[in-house]
Amino acid sequence: MKLDDAKIKDILLSQDYISEEDAVAAEEAVKKNHVPLVEYLMTEGIITKDLLGQAIAESFKISFANLMAHPISEKIVQRIPEEIAKKHNVVLFKETDKQVIIATDDPEKEGLAAELKPLFAGKTIKLAFSFTESIKSTFIIYYAHDKNCSRSRR
Amino acid sequence: MIDFTQSIKTLFGMTNTKKILVADDEKALAKALQLKLNHSGFETEIAFDGAEALELITKGDFDLVLLDLVMPKMDGFQVLEGVAKLSKKPKIVVTSNLGQEEDAEKAKSMGAVNFFVKSDTPITDIVAYVQAEA
Numbered sequence: 001m002k003l004d005d006a007k008i009k010d011i012l013l014s015q016d017y018i019s020e021e022d023a024v025a026a027e028e029a030v031k032k033n034h035v036p037l038v039e040y041l042m043t044e045g046i047i048t049k050d051l052l053g054q055a056i057a058e059s060f061k062i063s064f065a066n067l068m069a070h071p072i073s074e075k076i077v078q079r080i081p082e083e084i085a086k087k088h089n090v091v092l093f094k095e096t097d098k099q100v101i102i103a104t105d106d107p108e109k110e111g112l113a114a115e116l117k118p119l120f121a122g123k124t125i126k127l128a129f130s131f132t133e134s135i136k137s138t139f140i141i142y143y144a145h146d147k148n149c150s151r152s153r154r
Numbered sequence: 155m156i157d158f159t160q161s162i163k164t165l166f167g168m169t170n171t172k173k174i175l176v177a178d179d180e181k182a183l184a185k186a187l188q189l190k191l192n193h194s195g196f197e198t199e200i201a202f203d204g205a206e207a208l209e210l211i212t213k214g215d216f217d218l219v220l221l222d223l224v225m226p227k228m229d230g231f232q233v234l235e236g237v238a239k240l241s242k243k244p245k246i247v248v249t250s251n252l253g254q255e256e257d258a259e260k261a262k263s264m265g266a267v268n269f270f271v272k273s274d275t276p277i278t279d280i281v282a283y284v285q286a287e288a
Contacts, residue, residue: 016189048182054276069273 001106001132003056005030005037012047017055022046049131057129065093065103065128067138077142080119088112091130091138099123103130172288173197173215177207177233178222178249183277187220190281196288204228208236216244218288220280221266223250223257234264245287249280 003011009027012018018026018041026046030037041047047055050066057064072093077085079092080102088109094101100120104112107127116125174196178184181202188198199214201207205227211219219237223230230248237243248261248269258269267287270280 016193017186019185019189022185045181046185048180050273051182051186051277054278057276058278063276066273 001108008037008052008056011055011059012041012052015055015058017051018046053129053131060107060127060129062107062126063101063128065091065101065130067091067093067103067130067134072138072142074142077138080116082139082143084115084119085143086139088115089132089135090116091135093128093130095120095123097123099126101126101128103128103135105130105132105135171195171197172217173199174284174288175199175201175207175210175214175216175219175244177201177204177210177219177225177230179203179225180222183272187277187280190277191284194281194285196284202226204230204233208233211237211244212240215242218245218247218284220249220284221246223248223252223261231260231264234261234266238265247280247283247287249275 009023013020013023026037026040029035029040033040038047038052042049050064050069053064053066072091076092076095079095080090085091089105090112091103092100093103100123102116102125104127107129112127113125174191176184176187176191176198178187179202184200184202188200191198199210201210204225207219207221207225208228210216211233221230221233230250234246237246243265246266248258248266249272250257250269251272253271253273261269268283270283
């Protein structure tokens with residue numbers, strides 16, 4: 001899922017994470033300095049990565065899974081086979097007796113719930129938003145193939 | 155249709171708008187909380203350090219304060235100490251990155267009515283709590 005500057009600005013404004021004045025100032029600075037909107041907002045301290053994640057998640061009416069702030073156990077992550085996890089860019093974030101929370105960078109992706117459902121029979125699947133780079137970092141930490149690749153690159 | 159009751163209340167300053175102070179040195183978070191609370195019908199002010207927070211609480215007439223613990227000039231515990239000496243005390247809800255059980259217990263023993271660990275709590279949950287409790 002690709003979110004461009006205009007879409008991010010809309011989300012931050014409509015969910016009340018930045019003010020109209022900050023949005024206008026940011027837009028002018030982005031045009032003038034040719035920097036991405038998010039980079040400008042973060043450099044100026046107008047938004048944080050965590051708040052941006054919360055805003056995007058809120059726009060999808062789901063929660064934000066901050067994979068960087070809440071490390072998950074290897075056992076939990078590997079409940080989703082590597083192939084499926086990488087195909088859909090998903091990470092199992094939390095599991096209880098009745099439900100699982102799955103972090104995805106594209107909550108509207110077609111076929112996602114259907115493919116994950118057999119892995120968690122009898123449990124409710126809830127989606128949470130997470131950033132693509134956070135999901136990919138989790139893959140590197142927890143899946144064997146990525147672990148080996150990162151070792152051989154050293 | 156015109157709501158005459160509301161118009162009369164507004165005319166005579168009798169609106170029931172609750173006043174919230176957001177005391178947090180994380181500017182992006184404080185401003186986002188302010189925007190969301192304003193949108194929900196609250197009147198809000200922001201303090202970016204503890205000394206400013208205590209000054210505003212002493213002068214102002216806040217119904218509820220969202221209080222960070224780690225702040226410049228004066229930390230949240232010192233603010234709680236100061237508030238304890240006031241005759242009229244707002245409800246204090248701590249929002250902190252300190253996640254230890256003893257921090258929450260200490261804050262509650264000093265008068266805080268609730269304690270949220272910021273990294274575990276979406277700001278929508280904090281706003282919903284304020285809507286229910288203020």
